[in-house]
Amino acid sequence: MKTISVLIPCYNEIDNVGPMACAVTHEFEEHLSNYEYEIIFIDNHSTDGTRDKLRVLCADDKHIKAILNAKNFGQFNSPYYGLCQTKGDCTILLCCDFQDPVSMLPRFVEEWEAGYQIVCGIKATSKENRIVRGFRTLYYRLIRKMSDVEQIEHFTGFGLYDRAFVQLLHELDDPTPFLRGIVAELGSKRKDIIYEQEKRRAGKTHNNFYTLYDAAMLSFTSYTKIGMRLATIIGFACAAVSLLAAFVYLVLKLCFWDMFPAGSIPVLLAVLVFGSLLLFFVGLLGEYVMNINTRVMNRPLVVEDERLNWE
Template identity: 65%
Template sequence: MKTISIVVPCYNEEANIEALAYAVKDIFKLRLANYRYELIFIDNDSSDSSRDIIRKLCAEDKDIKGIFNAKNFGQFNSPYYGMLQSSGDAVILMAADFQDPVEMLPEYVKAWEEGYKIAVGIKKASRENFLMYRMRSLYYKIIKKLSDIEQIEHFTGFGLYDRSFIDVLRRLDDPTPFLRGIVAELGFRRKEIPYEQPRRRAGKTSNNFYRLYDAAMLSITSYTKFGLRLATFIGGISCILSMTAAFVYLVLKLMYWDRFPAGMAPILIGMLFLGSVQIFFIGMIGEYVLTINQRVMKRPLVVEEERINF
């Protein structure tokens, strides 16, 4: 009998964990009876009662396992690490808040049995904030245009991954993994399954502007050369424009020496413009350097505090 591992990253999801565990067990009992399940909750240092609930579920069912991180290691490292700890023939990554519909699990398994090594969910609509969904759509289109690697629009990581792909992830040894980009770059033949993202069942999302910005920058610095190339182009264009303006001012001053006061305004405007351009691109280059630095340090993905039922 084949085993399907379900990996669920958690952070302050006390209102959802137990309900999700029972929903997954019901799906396997009613629609996936020919498969064994391994349900892994990896907790990213929750401050609520999430860990107590996971301990209770693990005590009730030995096929439910828990990993407790020593601290919060971020929204990318924790789920990636959880996938590497799975032992199933295939691994399904999903969120704890029910925004990744449990009902899609049989569809993923069906695609897997048809021969697809990867089956991913693509959000075609969302019942969450309309403006946020549109902003994400714009972001994906921009990244898709800028990246040399094919990018998957509205893909959050929710999907099924064959054991052979998990073995590829193990060999990567990447301390700052971006799963969405890795699937697009290194993934096997895949099937994309559209779905409508529902609202959170309960609780409050931990995503904020900083987390979304961090995700966007990781994607840009890992899979595009746009920032560095743009700095070069704009620097060259600014240099040409500045030299042209300086030459024009010199000619006009020589021709109309007494009637052409250069004044301070053009000088100040030019200095402020060039200064702001330099500061912006120093920050952009800093993002690339930060990504390089994180990879060079080779820190562990996470540090475990406790694991249960392994």
């Protein structure tokens, strides 16, 4: 009998972990009864009592396991590490806030049995803020156009991954993994299934400007070259324009000294424009350097504090 692992990353989800465990268990009992299963919560150092709730759930049900992180290791490292710890013939990854429909699990498994190694849930529509979704859509389209690697729009990681792909993730040994990009770049035999993203069942989102910016920069610096190419092209163009302007200014000063008085305002504006461009591209270069630096340090994805229900 095949075994399916269900990985559920969580952080401060005390009101959701219990109902989520019940919902997943119900799907297996009603629609996937011919499979063995394990439900794995990986907690990213919650501070609201979620860890105590997980201890109770694990004590009551042998199918439920938990990994408790020693600290918060970020929104990408923790799920990726959890995927690498699963032992099922396939692994389904979904969020703990019920925005990913638990009812889609049987459909994912059906497509997997049909021969697909990866089944991705794509947010065709969403009940989230329209402005936020608009910015997300714009970001996905920009990354897709700028990247040499195929990018999957409105894919958050919700989906099913065959054991062979999970083993590939384990072998990559990437200290700063970006799962969405890895799936698009290395995933084969992929099936995309659209769904409507629901609102949170309880609690509040932990995403803010910093976390969204961090995600955007990780994908940008990992899968695009256009930032540095633009810096080179614009820098070359600005240098050429500056040299031409300096030559023209010299000729006018030599030939029409009295008719061409000196002025500081144009010079000041030029300094501000070129200085701003320089700062922008130095900052962009810094993002690439930070990405490289993190990979060179090769620190562990996660440091565990405790495991529950693991043999």
